[in-house]
Amino acid sequence: MCGIVGIVGNEPVAEQIVEALRRLEYRGYDSAGVATLENGQLDRRRAEGKLRNLEVKLSQAPLSGVIGIGHTRWATHGKPNETNAHPHATDRLAVVHNGIIENFRELKAFLETKGMRFETETDTEVVAQLVTYEMRQGRPPIEAVAVTLPRLRGAFALGFIFSGEDDLMIGARHGAPLAIGYGDGETYLGSDALALAPLTDEIAYLEDGDWAILRHKSVDIHDENGQLVHRPRHKILSGSFIADKGNYRHFMAKEIHEQPEVVGRTLAHYVNCTAGRVELPIDLPFDFKDLKRISISACGTAYLAGLISKYWFERLARIPVEIDVASEFRYREAPMEPGELALFVSQSGETADTLASLRYASAEGQHVLSVVNVPTSTMARESDVIASTLAGVEVGVASTKAFTCQLTVLLALAIAAGRARGTLSAEDEKTIVDALIGVPGLMSEAIKREHQIEILAREVSKAKDVLYLGRGTSYPLALEGALKLKEISYIHAEGYAAGELKHGPIALIDEAMPVIVIAPHDSVFEKTVSNMQEVAARGGRIILITDEKGALEAGLDTMATIVMPMAHPIVAPIVHAVPIQLLAYHTAVFMGKDVDQPRNLAKSVTVE
Numbered sequence: 001m002c003g004i005v006g007i008v009g010n011e012p013v014a015e016q017i018v019e020a021l022r023r024l025e026y027r028g029y030d031s032a033g034v035a036t037l038e039n040g041q042l043d044r045r046r047a048e049g050k051l052r053n054l055e056v057k058l059s060q061a062p063l064s065g066v067i068g069i070g071h072t073r074w075a076t077h078g079k080p081n082e083t084n085a086h087p088h089a090t091d092r093l094a095v096v097h098n099g100i101i102e103n104f105r106e107l108k109a110f111l112e113t114k115g116m117r118f119e120t121e122t123d124t125e126v127v128a129q130l131v132t133y134e135m136r137q138g139r140p141p142i143e144a145v146a147v148t149l150p151r152l153r154g155a156f157a158l159g160f161i162f163s164g165e166d167d168l169m170i171g172a173r174h175g176a177p178l179a180i181g182y183g184d185g186e187t188y189l190g191s192d193a194l195a196l197a198p199l200t201d202e203i204a205y206l207e208d209g210d211w212a213i214l215r216h217k218s219v220d221i222h223d224e225n226g227q228l229v230h231r232p233r234h235k236i237l238s239g240s241f242i243a244d245k246g247n248y249r250h251f252m253a254k255e256i257h258e259q260p261e262v263v264g265r266t267l268a269h270y271v272n273c274t275a276g277r278v279e280l281p282i283d284l285p286f287d288f289k290d291l292k293r294i295s296i297s298a299c300g301t302a303y304l305a306g307l308i309s310k311y312w313f314e315r316l317a318r319i320p321v322e323i324d325v326a327s328e329f330r331y332r333e334a335p336m337e338p339g340e341l342a343l344f345v346s347q348s349g350e351t352a353d354t355l356a357s358l359r360y361a362s363a364e365g366q367h368v369l370s371v372v373n374v375p376t377s378t379m380a381r382e383s384d385v386i387a388s389t390l391a392g393v394e395v396g397v398a399s400t401k402a403f404t405c406q407l408t409v410l411l412a413l414a415i416a417a418g419r420a421r422g423t424l425s426a427e428d429e430k431t432i433v434d435a436l437i438g439v440p441g442l443m444s445e446a447i448k449r450e451h452q453i454e455i456l457a458r459e460v461s462k463a464k465d466v467l468y469l470g471r472g473t474s475y476p477l478a479l480e481g482a483l484k485l486k487e488i489s490y491i492h493a494e495g496y497a498a499g500e501l502k503h504g505p506i507a508l509i510d511e512a513m514p515v516i517v518i519a520p521h522d523s524v525f526e527k528t529v530s531n532m533q534e535v536a537a538r539g540g541r542i543i544l545i546t547d548e549k550g551a552l553e554a555g556l557d558t559m560a561t562i563v564m565p566m567a568h569p570i571v572a573p574i575v576h577a578v579p580i581q582l583l584a585y586h587t588a589v590f591m592g593k594d595v596d597q598p599r600n601l602a603k604s605v606t607v608e
């Protein structure tokens with residue numbers, strides 16, 4: 001994740017931009033940079049490492065432009081050196097970028113055939129060159145950006161300034177957040193309210209697909225179809241920045257929508273996008289190839305992330321995995337051979353049962369690895385090593401972005417294990433890593449099904465009971481769908497392995513109980529379709545969550561079919577988490593429930 005700030009000002013802006021970047025440093029500090037325009041001339045300063053290095057450069061060679069953009073970087077593509085630092089510039093423009101441009105390789109190849117030259121290893125430079133190419137074809141800056149944006153795939157936010165244009169900045173949001181600030185004869189662009197707080201108290205959040213034209217006295221916001229749109233302005237109060245709901249009614253909604261960005265950030269931390277391989281940012285005090293088994297313990301949604309990872313570790317690394325809910329494991333007196341790996345998963349890092357299990361495993365001589373979101377938590381402190389999920393603060397009690405970030409980290413670990421054990425070839429690793437890099441973009445696509453899901457939620461809200469079914473990694477996801485639905489809507493929901501249906505739960509099928517089936521087109525798709533036939537034959541009403549191919553081949557009547565974009569089967573559970581979260585959310589909202597603070601629950605369960 002990177003931080004973006006822009007100021008269309010009336011006095012030299014470099015100092016203010018650096019101040020704003022300081023508040024964005026939590027988003028990355030691999031490098032930083034500022035570009036400004038003075039009498040139409042572009043100039044920039046960039047520095048590797050922390051912001052103070054940039055400040056030194058600026059003190060030696062100040063910038064005096066009154067319109068400028070700044071960036072603090074968390075490297076995804078290319079080393080964290082000065083060459084790769086933002087803003088990236090051509091003779092026509094400078095651009096800052098947060099997120100990943102997935103199709104940068106094919107765009108770069110296209111531009112090279114047109115004679116464009118590249119200086120960096122970044123995906124961002126492709127954006128700079130593509131807009132420049134369009135301008136060289138005679139398009140004015142706004143039009144050049146407008147034709148470029150639809151060609152970019154991935155989850156990203158962008159900010160541009162242009163040579164010779166002293167009253168123009170363009171911001172664009174596609175899966176990564178971006179806010180507009182309104183001042184007195186000045187306008188601003190920022191990754192979040194926190195960045196803009198000292199500059200203005202009036203901001204508007206861009207929605208996905210929006211792009212904005214900022215001038216000193218006006219801001220025009222267009223949606224992804226190019227239509228002029230109005231986005232509500234908010235007064236921001238000091239002290240409210242950390243727990244800011246943005247344009248959303250609930251934190252849960254915001255956290256669902258943040259997922260393309262936060263998952264992108266997490267995977268950028270664990271994979272080398274350019275090389276297409278996992279590079280763990282931690283030193284493991286053990287070697288995966290020496291392990292005979294992994295024991296996983298966790299609670300609730302974190303347990304279900306662990307259960308999905310069991311499929312990954314066993315399939316990719318051929319290593320047996322035992323998994324328990326921590327409240328059982330801690331008292332089970334499980335025999336553990338010293339020197340094996342005990343893996344714990346927790347958002348808070350404070351869950352009492354998981355912590356007790358961790359202490360048990362530690363006393364049994366296990367290597368303790370925790371996948372946690374709060375790096376200062378007790379579990380983090382008591383583990384031999386932690387793999388941070390980097391999801392940021394999760395306020396909604398129903399875990400959403402922490403879950404998909406846990407999955408991202410666990411998949412990276414399973415891939416690393418497969419490589420270390422010689423069970424995953426470099427080619428297969430690249431295929432899966434490339435699929436993983438595509439996940440933020442697919443999650444953005446999945447979020448576009450929200451309106452359909454919102455309408456469907458009205459039907460679901462009438463049910464007293466709901467059954468979720470799935471096979472393979474869709475089975476733990478079915479359990480998660482049921483958990484999400486019950487915890488915030490209070491509708492009784494059960495998750496089952498689809499193949500278990502005929503061993504009992506099929507007796508429950510009737511017209512009153514929706515049966516939600518998660519079935520991407522994978523190796524067990526046809527088996528799941530057979531189970532759906534069994535439900536349909538008994539008058540059950542099916543809601544099918546599948547992908548484009550699955551929707552074509554399912555061949556049966558459903559109450560509704562939610563069609564996800566195609567994803568590689570290994571990464572599909574991360575993408576398919578989105579519709580089950582949205583369905584739970586909208587059902588609960590429609591029923592008037594307290595979505596962020598559901599009854600009887602707490603965010604961090606520090607008692608048994």
Ligand code: M6R
Binds near residue numbers: 301351
């Ligand atoms: O902080 P943790 O991840 O250890 O919490 C575990 C569970 O309490 C948590 O996932 C809970 O199930 C959520 N409310 C689910 O949405």
